[in-house]
Amino acid sequence: MKRIVVLGSGFAGMQAVIDLERLFRKAPGYEILLISDQNYVLFTPLLPQIASSQIDPRHIAQAVRDVRGHRRFRFLRDTVRTIDLANRRIDAASGPIAYDSLVIALGSRTNYFGVPGAREHTYDFKSLEDSIALRERVLDLCEHADHITDENARRGLLTFAVVGGGYTGVELLTDLRDFLFDYIARHFRGISRNTIRLVLVEASDSILNGIHPLLRAHAMKRLKAEGIEILYNSRVTRCFEGGIEINQKENLQAATIVWTAGVRAHEIVEALPGAHDRAGRAQVNEYLQMENFPEVFVAGDSAVASSAAGLPENAPQVAPVAIAHGKIAARNLAHRERNEPLESYRYVSQGMLVSLGARDAVVSVGGIQIHGSFAWLFWNAVHLYKLVNLKKQFQVAVDWSLGTIFPRDAVLFRRSGACKLCAAASNASAIAPEVKRTTV
Numbered sequence: 001m002k003r004i005v006v007l008g009s010g011f012a013g014m015q016a017v018i019d020l021e022r023l024f025r026k027a028p029g030y031e032i033l034l035i036s037d038q039n040y041v042l043f044t045p046l047l048p049q050i051a052s053s054q055i056d057p058r059h060i061a062q063a064v065r066d067v068r069g070h071r072r073f074r075f076l077r078d079t080v081r082t083i084d085l086a087n088r089r090i091d092a093a094s095g096p097i098a099y100d101s102l103v104i105a106l107g108s109r110t111n112y113f114g115v116p117g118a119r120e121h122t123y124d125f126k127s128l129e130d131s132i133a134l135r136e137r138v139l140d141l142c143e144h145a146d147h148i149t150d151e152n153a154r155r156g157l158l159t160f161a162v163v164g165g166g167y168t169g170v171e172l173l174t175d176l177r178d179f180l181f182d183y184i185a186r187h188f189r190g191i192s193r194n195t196i197r198l199v200l201v202e203a204s205d206s207i208l209n210g211i212h213p214l215l216r217a218h219a220m221k222r223l224k225a226e227g228i229e230i231l232y233n234s235r236v237t238r239c240f241e242g243g244i245e246i247n248q249k250e251n252l253q254a255a256t257i258v259w260t261a262g263v264r265a266h267e268i269v270e271a272l273p274g275a276h277d278r279a280g281r282a283q284v285n286e287y288l289q290m291e292n293f294p295e296v297f298v299a300g301d302s303a304v305a306s307s308a309a310g311l312p313e314n315a316p317q318v319a320p321v322a323i324a325h326g327k328i329a330a331r332n333l334a335h336r337e338r339n340e341p342l343e344s345y346r347y348v349s350q351g352m353l354v355s356l357g358a359r360d361a362v363v364s365v366g367g368i369q370i371h372g373s374f375a376w377l378f379w380n381a382v383h384l385y386k387l388v389n390l391k392k393q394f395q396v397a398v399d400w401s402l403g404t405i406f407p408r409d410a411v412l413f414r415r416s417g418a419c420k421l422c423a424a425a426s427n428a429s430a431i432a433p434e435v436k437r438t439t440v
């Protein structure tokens, strides 16, 4: 019996295992094993909507066993520690696992670019846990800020900075804006809109680099109009508790800093032998195989494929690329077992869709550039369609629909506890008067 192992249940790994199962369904001499440290597939594009309390976290995660259905691959929830390519063995937390062929799809991790204090003092935004933790943080600070007496201290608690003006940073901040301005400022009587500060910190002179200039200009205008400050040409040089240093000169005080400035390949992938690009991705050939190890394929955020000419294809680390890699890796693994010619991977851009919060988005697809309500509807339709299955599509559609009728859910799972920031900033025994407003 030959064993095919797939590492990672993300977009690339899940696509690979589903296709492998189909390609080897009538080949009883093969065993297919999926190993991942999470027992679900996560639809990352909707993570900002978890942080902003728009959808329920479970609705964007699909259990691997539900995706598997009647397929015959096995699933092992385990953590991979290292990969021994020479001996064809994986060292997992539960022990060693041998393989005959391997697909590595372990994804990426946050790139802090060596900025001192960034790892310790900023919120990561890569996983379901990260988005839940951020949502809790936002609500926790609002609960404290609601009754704090010192106006400056309240502003400090309600300053949220996002580092990185790529699509993740923009979508996160615009979603948070909707939550804070349209829900929090209306339902927390001690908080008004003008005490909330939202800042996007970008190292270059533009946000959403890589998207059409017209759409970029629209996004910049829209964010400004919505009360989001954008600091251009602002490289974060140090992070500390409650703030960041910019360009080694000025400090920005913010109780919450989220780091969305870049990604690197998984550390296990970075430790593999052979060439890697600047982001630590394993340099694989046009068939997604590792140099000197033709039985090993690397896919998704972990891989950078070479063109037929041997030059790296500059494919971004996005879901459509991971899915395409997963498909090609599975097919080439099957071709190799059957002594058939392998298929080359070619990067084809599928466009870019970025939500700008309620009723606005920028969309660049097939040479067409649109923004506004139609683009926003298109963004919603595409994301709903791309969700794993009908159950998840239905759950998210219901969350969105209920959100148009009822207020968002501000349930804080954590009980009241000591908050260092609040204790330092306020006289805890004093209760601030409610902000006067005409509608509550």
Ligand SMILES: Cc1cc2nc3c(=O)[nH]c(=O)nc-3n(C[C@H](O)[C@H](O)[C@H](O)COP(=O)(O)OP(=O)(O)OC[C@H]3O[C@@H](n4cnc5c(N)ncnc54)[C@H](O)[C@@H]3O)c2cc1C
Binding pocket: 007, 008, 009, 010, 011, 012, 013, 035, 036, 037, 038, 044, 045, 046, 047, 048, 078, 079, 080, 081, 105, 106, 107, 108, 125, 126, 127, 168, 266, 299, 300, 301, 302, 317, 318, 319, 320, 322
């Ligand atoms: C907040 C956010 C928003 C995004 N929005 C978009 C978007 O709108 N559009 C888009 O196209 N892309 C988006 N992306 C990027 C997209 O999610 C990635 O490009 C894609 O997930 C890469 O797929 P992958 O399979 O390579 O890795 P992943 O999906 O990250 O999967 C990696 C898998 O490996 C597992 N794993 C990791 N380490 C171990 C270990 N040691 N042992 C066992 N298993 C392990 C993980 O649990 C996971 O199952 C977004 C990403 C984030 C974080």
